[in-house]
Amino acid sequence: MKILNQQIMKNHNLKKIFSLILRHGSISRIELAALTELSKTTISSLVDSLIQGNFIMDTGEITTGRQGRKPSLLRVNAEKNIVAVINWRLEELELSLVDMNGQVIYYQQQEIGGQTDFAELIPQAYYEVLEPQIGRRNFLGLCLIVPSMLDVSSYRMISTVLPVREEDDVLRQIHEKLKGKLTAVFNDTACYAYAENVFSQREFDTFLFININKGVGAVIVQDGTMIKGEAGMRSQLGHFSIDRYGSPCVCGNRGCLENLIGESALLSRAEKLGIAKELLPKNEKISFEYLGKLADGGDRTAMDFVSGLAADLAFAISNVLVIYNTDHIIIGGKGQRLGRYYLQQLEMHLKKQGFFIFVSRAGVRYTDLSDDAIMRGAARYYIDKFYQFFEDMSGFFVIE
Ligand SMILES: [Zn+2]
Structure with missing residues (x-):
């Protein structure tokens, strides 16, 4: 029990300092300690873990003549870490990779063209289009955005936009085919609103x-x-x-x-x-x-x-x-x-x-914000709310 609590505490602190680095752009260990009220030793150890995991990087020491040595600054290793996002719209799928700074670094649109076998179409789009683009980057998760109400307890979609019936149970089928990959399903308006809140x-x-x-x-x-x-x-x-x-x-x-x-x-x-x-x-x-x-x-x-x-x-x-x-x-x-x-x-x-x-x-x-805000919002929401550093997220799945 004690070990579990320590792990939860560590994850909580890792997230806290990661989001501070993200928010500040660049920040020193000393500033992190002051902002979090964690000890310098704890900060050092958390920062080392994040550097080893390639989530952040140390930009090296910055020295100025008169004031002497300044502490080195930490930055998020943005491009190394990506969230894959699929935005399911009535006429097309928008397929993207979003980096940790919230930038869309890969984007492709795929017409749906009247196809209705979404449980085939969406996993296929991921495996054929997005997965090959991930390369050697850290894959943090895959978010699917839907223009639909989501019944969290039954995994059902209630959409007045998409040609999907509630009883189709399509999310469960998509999840089955994307096992270990699909980590979250989000409502479209929420993703836009989150982006507005964070990026605008x-x-x-x-x-x-x-x-x-x-x-x-x-x-x-x-x-x-x-x-x-x-x-x-x-x-x-x-x-x-x-x-x-x-x-x-x-x-x-x-x-x-x-x-x-x-x-x-x-x-x-x-x-x-x-x-x-x-x-x-x-x-x-x-x-x-x-x-x-x-x-x-x-x-x-x-x-x-x-x-x-x-x-x-x-x-x-x-x-x-x-x-x-x-x-x-x-x-x-x-x-x-x-x-x-x-x-x-x-x-x-x-x-x-x-x-x-x-x-x-x-x-x-x-x-x-531009049209891609929805994908940026989904990725950031997932990172801020659900992603756990150093935990295997392949078994994780949330509908929200
Ligand atoms: Zn109505």
Whole structure:
């Protein structure tokens, strides 16, 4: 029992000093001791272990003439250690390797093209595309991101975006084929929100993060911590009803936000308004990017359409703010391709509805992170929360 406790304590301290090195970029042993209140001997021994495991490196001594010898600085050995991440989207798989600094060092997109045998497709993509790229680096784990609610106790996915039924039990099958490799399955919105929390430049640390893609999701980050919404089981903004007499949704509700403003809903929305031909004269594919370019370019039809999308989202946000009030709303996902006019309309509509004190203070902005934030967020979340140094992670598996 005592040995076990010591091991847990050691792992805890290894993680603590590793994240301090990560956060500071470079730091000395003495500074680590001061920040952690661990003894210099303990710090030295933990640092030696991390250096031997190739997780960090000693950059060598830095000397300056006048002040004499300065302690040598430690850095994370970023490129040597990677997390593999697969982002499962409706139309494609995004396959990536993320280093310990949170940089995507390898990326490839693979079209799904109507295939539905995901229990074959996803393991195959890992073995054929990602594994050969890992080379001699330390493999820390494989994370699968899904646009889906996750029932943690039954391993089931409940997705209104992917063509997967709950009873398919596809995660268990994927896990079987990726035994010893797949270490975590995460909800997509949570990964975006985590990336926003860790990597973006902000002057506040409480905000509502809204992911707009084929579906719509949201996570509240309060004082730098995600409010337990990781698996998407705590809240589902996409299924917030903005019209209780609206069309029924597969979730059981009516008039769900996702079915009105998600990327999959754009064509039917345009058809209902009778403007599909006008918006898409040459049978183009209607996407957020397409609409955003038209609207920002001054196309009147697209501007009205985009303004309608913004009004619907603003209505949902104004109601969310009555339940959880925050001044900061960040929009991420492909929805940010809707462009400047959409954001401007969103702010305008938000000021016009809802509880005036709350909405008058609320500001909306797009994330300053690029599309790969979701994969960076997944990798960092896994490292911060689950990865254990010097433990065999091949038997580890978490759904969250
Ligand atoms: Zn719904």
